[in-house]
Amino acid sequence: MTTAVAAPHASAAHRVPVVRAYRFELVKLVSQWRIRLLVLACWLVPGAFVALVAQQSTLPTDTLFGRWMHATGWAGPLVTLGFCGSWALPLLTSVVAGDVFACEDRLGTWRHLIVAVRSPRRIFAAKALAGLSVILALVVGLACSSTVGGLAAVGNHPLVGLDGHALAPSDAAWKVVLAWVCVLAPTLALAAIGLLGSVTLGRSPMGLLLPVLVALAMQLAQILPLPVAVRLALPGYAFIVWNGLFTSPAQGGPLLIGVVVSLLWAVTATALAYLLFLRRDFTNPAHDGLGRRGLTIAVLPFAGLLAGTVAVVAAATPAGGSGIEQEKVQRSLATEFAHLYRTQTEQLNRPAVTEARLKATAACTKGNVRTGAHGPGNDWRCVVSWHLPGVEATGQAVYQLDVGADGRFVADGDGPKEVNGYFLVRTATGDAPNPLWQFDGNVELLSATPKG
Structure with missing residues (x-):
C-alpha cells in the first residue's frame, strides 16, 4: 500500500518545471536556422531600408506617413509598421507559432518529450511561452531598427499628424512607441491562431499557413465597404487603427475596441489549442492532428465571438453604416x-x-x-x-x-x-x-x- 501511494509522488517529483521546459523550448527555437535568420533580418533590414528610402527623391506616398520621410526620422517606423501589419507580422507568426507543435509531429518526438517533461500542460505552456518570446523579440527588433534608421538618416524633427498639427519630437516618439505596443494585440491573435493550427493540423502545411490566410482574409474584409461595427469586430482592424493616435484629440475609441477584440481572439484561440492539445493521443505515432474535425470545432467559437462583438459594438457606438459621412x-x-x-x-x-x-x-x-x-x-x-x-x-x-x-x-x-x-x-x-x-x-x- 505504501509503495502504491509513493509512486505518484515520485512521478510528480520528477516532472520538469515550466521554467526549465520553457528554456529548453526556447533553445530549440533559437537553434533553428530560419529563426536566427528572421531575428537577424528584423534587427537589421528595417533600419537599412528606412535610411535608404529616406535618401531617395521618390517617397512611398501611397503609404501612411510615407510623404514625411524626408522631414522627420519618426516617419520611418510608422511606414515600417504599416508594411509589417499587412505582411511581415502575419508571416513571422506563421513561421514561429504555426510550427511550434507541428515540428514534433514531423520529427516523431512527442513520446520522448512526454517522458522527459511528464505533463502535457507544462509542454503546452513552455511551447506557447517560447513562441511568444521569439515573436516579441522580432517585433521589438522591427520597431527599434526602423526607428534608429530613420533618426540616423533624417533626424529628430517634428512629425505632422493626420489632422495637420505638428507633433513635437518627444510627443511623436511616445506615440510611435504606443502604436507599436498596440499592434502587439493583433500579433498575439495571429500567433494564437498559429498555435491552434499547429495543434489541430499536425504536420500538414496548412497549419503553418493558417495565420497568413486569416490575415489575408481580414485585409480583404477591410477593403470592402462593411458596416463599421463588423469592421471593428475583426482583429485585423487593430493593425491599422493606430493611426487614430496621430490626431488631436486622439481617436482612442476605435483603438481600444481593436485591442480588446484582438486580445479576445488571442485568448479564445489559445484556450482552444490548449483543450485540443490535452485531448491528443500521444501514444499513437501515426496521429497527425484532428484535421477537418478540429477545424470545425475551432471555427464555431470564433463565429460566436464575431457575432457577439458585432452586436456589442453596434449597440455601444453612435456610428452606423460605413461610418464615413x-x-x-x-x-x-x-x-x-x-x-x-x-x-x-x-x-x-x-x-x-x-x-x-x-x-x-x-x-x-x-x-x-x-x-x-x-x-x-x-x-x-x-x-x-x-x-x-x-x-x-x-x-x-x-x-x-x-x-x-x-x-x-x-x-x-x-x-x-x-x-x-x-x-x-x-x-x-x-x-x-x-x-x-x-x-x-x-x-x-x-x-x-x-x-x-
Whole structure:
C-alpha cells in the first residue's frame, strides 16, 4: 500500500518545471536556422531600408506617413509598421507559432518529450511561452531598427499628424512607441491562431499557413465597404487603427475596441489549442492532428465571438453604416487644412495666423450627390473656404479626395495653384513640397455625425 501511494509522488517529483521546459523550448527555437535568420533580418533590414528610402527623391506616398520621410526620422517606423501589419507580422507568426507543435509531429518526438517533461500542460505552456518570446523579440527588433534608421538618416524633427498639427519630437516618439505596443494585440491573435493550427493540423502545411490566410482574409474584409461595427469586430482592424493616435484629440475609441477584440481572439484561440492539445493521443505515432474535425470545432467559437462583438459594438457606438459621412469628411478636411495652412504661412514667412481666425470650412460632394453623401470612394470633391484677418474676400481651394473604407483619405490639391498647387518651400530640413498640395487625413468612423 505504501509503495502504491509513493509512486505518484515520485512521478510528480520528477516532472520538469515550466521554467526549465520553457528554456529548453526556447533553445530549440533559437537553434533553428530560419529563426536566427528572421531575428537577424528584423534587427537589421528595417533600419537599412528606412535610411535608404529616406535618401531617395521618390517617397512611398501611397503609404501612411510615407510623404514625411524626408522631414522627420519618426516617419520611418510608422511606414515600417504599416508594411509589417499587412505582411511581415502575419508571416513571422506563421513561421514561429504555426510550427511550434507541428515540428514534433514531423520529427516523431512527442513520446520522448512526454517522458522527459511528464505533463502535457507544462509542454503546452513552455511551447506557447517560447513562441511568444521569439515573436516579441522580432517585433521589438522591427520597431527599434526602423526607428534608429530613420533618426540616423533624417533626424529628430517634428512629425505632422493626420489632422495637420505638428507633433513635437518627444510627443511623436511616445506615440510611435504606443502604436507599436498596440499592434502587439493583433500579433498575439495571429500567433494564437498559429498555435491552434499547429495543434489541430499536425504536420500538414496548412497549419503553418493558417495565420497568413486569416490575415489575408481580414485585409480583404477591410477593403470592402462593411458596416463599421463588423469592421471593428475583426482583429485585423487593430493593425491599422493606430493611426487614430496621430490626431488631436486622439481617436482612442476605435483603438481600444481593436485591442480588446484582438486580445479576445488571442485568448479564445489559445484556450482552444490548449483543450485540443490535452485531448491528443500521444501514444499513437501515426496521429497527425484532428484535421477537418478540429477545424470545425475551432471555427464555431470564433463565429460566436464575431457575432457577439458585432452586436456589442453596434449597440455601444453612435456610428452606423460605413461610418464615413459627409459632415465627418467636411469637418476632418477643414481642420487639417487650417493646421497645414498655418504651417505653409510660417514656411513662406507670411504674417502669422491662427486656426481660429481662419475659420476654415469645407463643402464636399460625392459624385453627383450633394446632400447626404456617404461611403468610401475616390469621387469626393471638396471646396475649402477660409478668411484671412483684414481681408474681405473669402479664400477658396478645391480638393479631390480618395476616401478609403477604413476612414483614411488622401487629399489632392486642384487649385488655385498658389494655394494648393505643387511648388517647393524651404523648411528646416531642406526644400519640401507645398504642405497643402497633397496630404493624408483620417475620418473617425465611430464619432457621431455633427449637427448643423
